Amino acid sequence: MEDHSYLTSFSIIHRFSILYHIKELKKFKISGHQMGYIMCVCKQPGISQEALSSYLRLNKGAVAKGVRPLIEEGYIRRVQSSRDRRAYELYPTEKAQDLHVEAERTMRSFDRILTQNMTDEEQQLFKSLVTVACNNVLEAAGEDRHELTQPGPPPGCGRASRGRPASEAGKRHR
CATH class of the missing domain: 1.10.10.10 (Winged helix-like DNA-binding domain superfamily/Winged helix DNA-binding domain)
Incomplete structure (x- = not known):
């Protein structure tokens, strides 16, 4: 597979996730x-x-x-x-x-596809890093979800820092 930027990779995952669920x-x-x-x-x-x-x-x-x-x-x-x-x-x-039960099964199936060549530790790290990235984007979007200008979490959305201070939440894991 050729080298993709993270945005290209997110786009591919999102697109194929939707196609998989529709099918x-x-x-x-x-x-x-x-x-x-x-x-x-x-x-x-x-x-x-x-x-x-x-x-x-x-x-x-x-x-x-x-x-x-x-x-x-x-x-x-x-x-x-x-x-x-x-x-x-x-x-x-x-x-x-009835749909919810089938959808939950389908989501677990797609999750297995997404993480099939990862160790358990890599799967946990992947999910954690994607959550941190998502929270960073939401924080940057603030109240206006169409412009990434003013930092600040949207209403009802706290940072999932998993016990780390906000200043460290976005720092790269080593």
């Missing part, structure tokens, strides 16, 4: 992007659309647009919040729960 979950007739909504709603039944938006780092309009077909297809139920009549809570249907 494996073809019978459910959903896109790879819709999977994130379903997984989150199944793990957190009753999550508000606003909290889902914050968790997935998407704007509220994108989440509303992404959830709508899942409601229409019977994967998600949208219920008006009893605490805030302007807000909606999202709940998985049985159809979503």
Whole structure:
């Protein structure tokens, strides 16, 4: 395999991950992007659309647009919040729960493909470094996820420094 920059490698992994999941979950007739909504709603039944938006780092309009077909297809139920009549809570249907089980299996399978030639120690280090890199990007994005200008974590997203001070969290492991 030719030498790729990390951005090229991330792009290849992301693209093939989506293709793999679409192929494996073809019978459910959903896109790879819709999977994130379903997984989150199944793990957190009753999550508000606003909290889902914050968790997935998407704007509220994108989440509303992404959830709508899942409601229409019977994967998600949208219920008006009893605490805030302007807000909606999202709940998985049985159809979503069935998909969730298959998706978890598919994710474990892809994880095995991704890390198949790594030792257990290398797998842990890889996952740790990718998490640190992701947190660095989120911190750099701050409130405005479209521009990497002002440092600062988005709401509800702390640094996963694994016990290291923030100043050391991004330092290279040796």
